[in-house]
Amino acid sequence: MVGPANKRQKREQYKSERGEDAKKNQELPKKKFYRQRAHANPFSDHHLTYPITPAHMDWSSFYPAFVTTPEEVQANPQSGIDIEFGRVRQLKKDVEVADIGCGFGGLLVALAPVLPDTLLLGMEIRTQVTEYVQERIKALRAQNPDTGLYQNIGCLRANAMKFLPNFFKKQQLSKIFFCFPDPHFKARKHKARIVSTTLNSEYAYVLRPGGIVYTITDVEDLHNWMVGHFDAHPSFERVQEDEQDADECVKIMRVETEEGKKVERNNGQKFVALFRRLEDPPW
Template sequence: MEEGAILSLPQKRYYRQRAHSNPIADHCFEYPSCPEEFDWTTLYPDIKSNAVEFADIGCGYGGFLVTLGKMFPDKYALGMEIRVKVSDYVMDRIKALRTLNPGSYGNIACIRTNAMKYLPNYFKKAQLSKMFFLYPDPHFKKAKHKWRIINNALLSEYAYVLRKGGLVYTITDVEDLHKWMVSHLEGHPLFERLTEEETKLDPITPKLYQSSEEGAKVVRNKGDHFVAIFRRV
């Protein structure tokens, strides 16, 4: 940065990318062969012996990830995003937030990766306490339903990295996708749905609606929201 320049947050218009990405296609990713090989201090300089507990899968432009950082300053959260320009934006955003707010936002980070393929390469068994799937790609065509981030095979991986009592948060504005996610989670023996009362009492629930850029867009357009939270049993 030139001397005298004023640091500001990155602008999304310089990081625009198509909304959809084929998660089955081959992408160029670097990833550890196992969680023990990954150096978390490259993402969180002060993490020491702590571990990441929250995973925002398909974190988009990072709005909800930033909210998590503020809500849980003593917890470490990781955003995982497959789109290169979008993940670049989130990384630059976090870097700017850390510079503008010394001592804050050191507990959030983003990596570009394919969570459908490499989740166990980053997280140990029972490491996570919360996973978030906020406004995932609905992949409307039936032939592409196998690309949906919630399916039977992937749920077993999510159950592996989640500790007992850990929570899976889902929200979408597409009713068909909501029913799909609920039916698959309810059909899996290691997940049970929170009651309506439990869902309302969770302090994160109100943040699901507008913290993400996609959620804020749905609110502006007066669209519907469909929320479901499941517990790892």
């Protein structure tokens, strides 16, 4: 006698049926089949794949609507490495916005129509959650075939604490988001926080002068930690509150992430801080 299917079997059955049914591919994926532990150890070996350099990264599967055509390649033969051999299909523009620890993709989806000409990338370390966001993007594109909506967002599984410069070249990004990152409450776990003296230098490397780092959390201690570390870094200055409150991305960031909605339901506080990338001093 065969017993009822367990959670993993139900998940695999759901994904199999979804992949075989074209109509289901147009439906938003059900989050319950992609649930995973809230946090992952960034120091573990997750068997991740990543490019040797940003020039080796093939973004074509993430943003197919923005892939450079053969005619455009011929007109600009210096557009990328090995492009004449077809090993790296170049995009018409670079990824400019990174949502690090994007969760279930609420911010990406909300920002897509607000920044229609900008390529946005979600980076998530959890396998099932990454797959959910990828399926969500596919469904949204299928639902909007003639509008071009959601063609400008993508999601990949990555550990930004280890490999961020492998994906982005110097001064490539204009915005970086840290929305409700893992607070790592215990002092011995603070080294795993996404904001630190060392990591802030990497963010300064990939962020262009004038670019903005957006942070939001419901943990005041973590907020103070992030503010303290960015304030202490010579490449950043804090954005004034009036400019912060007028930023449309801040308004979206406050309400569109899953964690943000949870905090809202629980009547919790949200602590927001923005930091601008300064010009490098003359050598």
